[in-house]
Structures are given as C-alpha cells and as structure tokens.
Amino acid sequence: MKRSDFLEHVSWTGAGIAWTLSASGLMTSVADARGMKTGALSFVQISDSHIGFTRPENPDVAGTLKKTIDDINALPVQPSFVVHTGDLTHLAKPEQFDTVKTMLAQLKAPLVVMPGEHDVIGSPDNYNAAFGSKDAPQGWHSFDMNGVHFVTLVNVFNFEIDGKLGQDQLDWVTKDLAAQKPSTPIVVFGHVPLYALYPQWGWTTEDGAAVLAQLARFDAVTVLNGHIHQIIQHTEGNIKFATAASTAYPQPAPGTADKPGPLKVPDGQLLGVLGYRTVGLAPTAPADVKDHSLA
Amino acid sequence: MNALLLAAIVAIAPSAAPSPAASPGYVVHIKDFKYAPTPLKIHVGETVKFINDDDEPHTVTATDKSFDSEALDTSGSWTHTFAKAGTYSYFCELHPYMKATVIVTGESK
Numbered sequence: 001m002k003r004s005d006f007l008e009h010v011s012w013t014g015a016g017i018a019w020t021l022s023a024s025g026l027m028t029s030v031a032d033a034r035g036m037k038t039g040a041l042s043f044v045q046i047s048d049s050h051i052g053f054t055r056p057e058n059p060d061v062a063g064t065l066k067k068t069i070d071d072i073n074a075l076p077v078q079p080s081f082v083v084h085t086g087d088l089t090h091l092a093k094p095e096q097f098d099t100v101k102t103m104l105a106q107l108k109a110p111l112v113v114m115p116g117e118h119d120v121i122g123s124p125d126n127y128n129a130a131f132g133s134k135d136a137p138q139g140w141h142s143f144d145m146n147g148v149h150f151v152t153l154v155n156v157f158n159f160e161i162d163g164k165l166g167q168d169q170l171d172w173v174t175k176d177l178a179a180q181k182p183s184t185p186i187v188v189f190g191h192v193p194l195y196a197l198y199p200q201w202g203w204t205t206e207d208g209a210a211v212l213a214q215l216a217r218f219d220a221v222t223v224l225n226g227h228i229h230q231i232i233q234h235t236e237g238n239i240k241f242a243t244a245a246s247t248a249y250p251q252p253a254p255g256t257a258d259k260p261g262p263l264k265v266p267d268g269q270l271l272g273v274l275g276y277r278t279v280g281l282a283p284t285a286p287a288d289v290k291d292h293s294l295a
Numbered sequence: 296m297n298a299l300l301l302a303a304i305v306a307i308a309p310s311a312a313p314s315p316a317a318s319p320g321y322v323v324h325i326k327d328f329k330y331a332p333t334p335l336k337i338h339v340g341e342t343v344k345f346i347n348d349d350d351e352p353h354t355v356t357a358t359d360k361s362f363d364s365e366a367l368d369t370s371g372s373w374t375h376t377f378a379k380a381g382t383y384s385y386f387c388e389l390h391p392y393m394k395a396t397v398i399v400t401g402e403s404k
Binding site for chain 1: 327351368
C-alpha cells in the first residue's frame with residue numbers, strides 16, 4: 001500500500017464515506033444505496049489489542065491481532081467500517097503505534113479509532129502522532145451514515161481519573177445529541193464502560209451518567225465499550241450496552257479476583273476468549289450484536 | 296574480613312534504612328496494585344527507586360505533576376530524587392485508585 005493511501009485509510013473519521021452495504025448484506029453501489037432503508041448498516045468492533053504486551057497470558061498479541069484482521073477481511077460481506085475501541089498499544093511507545101497502525105491498515109474496511117488509557121500514558125502525543133485527526137483534534141467526534149448517528153467519546157484523557165469525559169466533551173456531546181431526532185438510531189463508542197460496571201476496579205466513567213441522561217430521549221441507543229477484556233451486555237431502558245472481548249488477553253470477571261489484570265487461561269483456550277464483534281443495524285429493530293471468537 | 300562484612304552491610308543498607316544522600320536510597324515496590332511502603336518518609340535530597348513487581352504496567356505520577364515515571368512494565372524501575380521538602384501524593388495513571396505518598400522533610404540529612 002502506498003503511503004498516501006495508507007494515511008488516507010487510517011485517518012478517516014467518518015465524515016464522507018460512501019455507504020456500500022445493504023440491509024441484507026449485499027454489496028451495493030453508492031447510487032443503489034439511495035434506495036435503501038434509512039437506518040440499516042453493519043460494522044465491526046474490535047478492542048484492546050495491547051501491542052507490546054509480552055507476558056505469558058499471550059506472548060504473541062501481534063499474532064492474535066493479525067488473526068482478528070484476517071477473520072474480518074474474510075467475512076463474506078465487508079462491514080461499512082471497523083471501530084477499534086482503544087488500548088491499541090500496551091505502553092504507548094512510538095514503535096508499538098507503528099506496529100498496530102501498519103497492521104490495522106491491512107483491514108479492507110475503513111477504520112475508526114479512539115485511545116484507551118494505555119495509549120496515552122504520560123501524554124497523548126504518541127497516540128496523536130499515529131492516529132490523531134485534524135478534524136477531531138481532541139479525539140471525540142461524531143458522524144452519520146445511512147441515517148445512523150455515531151458518537152465517539154474519549155474517556156481516558158483526565159489526568160487523575162480513568163473514565164472521565166470532562167466538561168468540554170460533555171458540552172460538545174450535549175450540543176451534538178440535541179441536533180438529533182428521537183427516532184434516529186444512536187451508536188456511542190468509548191474505551192472505558194460508560195456506566196458503573198464495576199467501579200471498584202475503575203470500570204466506570206465518572207461523569208458518564210450525564211451522557212446517559214441525554215440518551216434517554218432516543219428510541220434506540222447502542223453503547224459499545226472495551227477496557228475490561230470480556231463481553232458483558234447490559235440494558236437500561238432504551239440503551240443497550242455491550243463491552244467487547246480483547247484481541248490480546250482476557251481479564252477476570254468483575255469481583256472474581258483480587259484485582260483486574262491479564263488472566264492466564266489453560267493452553268489451547270486463548271483464542272476462544274479473544275475475538276471481534278459484528279453489529280447489524282436495521283430500522284426500528286434493536287441492534288443485532290454478535291460476538292465471534294478467534295477459535 | 297571485617298572490611299568485607301562492612302562493605303556487604305553498606306551495599307544492603309540503601310533499600311532497608313536511611314542512608315547518605317549520595318546513595319541509591321529507598322525502594323518502593325509496586326505489587327498487587329499497591330505501593331509499599333506508604334507513606335514513605337525521607338529527607339530532602341534523598342532518592343527513591345520504584346520497582347514494578349506486577350504483571351500489569353503501572354506509573355508513578357505526582358498529583359501535582361512534579362514527577363512522572365511514565366509506563367513501568369513488569370520488572371521496570373524508575374528512580375527519583377526529591378529535591379524539595381513537602382508531602383508528595385502520587386498515583387498510577389493506568390489505575391488511578393492506586394494512591395500513595397512520599398513525605399520529604401526538612402534540610403538534607
């Protein structure tokens with residue numbers, strides 16, 4: 001891939017992509033897409049790749065990310081985009097960003113990314129050098145695709161609290177959501193779970209409730225997060241929450257260990273707890289969230 | 296023999312007891328998502344080595360931003376000399392509920 005193509009590929013933030021999937025999953029041209037039902041599309045979520053991690057829980061995190069990418073590229077119908085919900089790297093080192101960026105560029109579908117706390121250790125500079133966009137200088141942004149409104153939040157920038165949006169971002173998202181109709185399907189991405197999933201381990205966003213309150217007026221909302229390296233689904237009224245599996249290593253279920261952290265599974269079982277997620281959206285139906293292991 | 300024994304004691308002493316400002320000073324271990332010992336009391340000009348014994352990376356980051364180890368991977372260490380008196384609260388940027396304190400007193404010893 002040429003460097004110019006590569007940069008274009010990874011710097012996409014959703015502003016102007018052509019819609020190429022029908023509700024039935026068949027490829028259509030952009031012109032054909034005009035006849036499609038508004039509110040229908042599919043995308044893929046991946047998360048927590050931790051490139052640079054070398055511990056026994058998974059000595060080859062690049063290998064499992066590559067398998068994830070290969071599996072997604074082999075899907076019979078390519079998703080409209082792939083979103084990575086953060087912790088691309090383990091220690092936010094420039095060479096780790098180089099590796100993950102080169103690998104993710106192999107995805108056939110366009111990429112949407114946001115940082116996890118591991119990507120901004122010390123400062124967000126290395127993340128921004130690799131994945132920053134001048135269209136979204138602070139990381140958070142929104143985009144519309146075939147009648148669906150997507151919001152990407154960044155809840156890892158606060159210095160002392162992991163899982164905080166901050167007033168600037170709350171002001172921005174308030175304005176962004178106020179412009180949407182209640183019938184518009186809303187999908188929200190962020191690294192740390194937006195609700196109090198397990199605050200004892202920091203698995204919560206301190207000011208997430210302020211956003212959830214604004215999401216209450218919409219007919220159908222899907223909130224997709226990473227951070228906890230396991231699939232947990234949860235519903236509050238009109239809001240469907242789902243955290244994603246990691247592509248690198250699992251973590252213990254909330255409260256089942258003294259502390260969070262990499263979990264060693266028996267040999268041969270690792271691929272079964274890693275994976276990616278496909279999400280199908282159709283008008284008036286709840287989001288169709290399907291998780292796929294690498295096994 | 297006595298000289299050798301003395302040398303051995305001096306070599307061990309820095310991690311166990313107060314020591315001259317020029318020596319490596321104190322050690323704080325990061326284990327099971329906790330810093331120990333805390334609070335750590337030292338004198339101006341003394342040095343503390345922070346060692347990560349966990350599988351997870353951690354940081355040693357001052358609440359007032361006056362120092363920051365950046366990421367310490369497993370077995371990674373970082374050394375900091377405290378040049379001014381004061382009570383320094385610090386935490387882990389990756390796990391901010393991990394908090395600890397270094398108390399730096401008076402003039403240099």
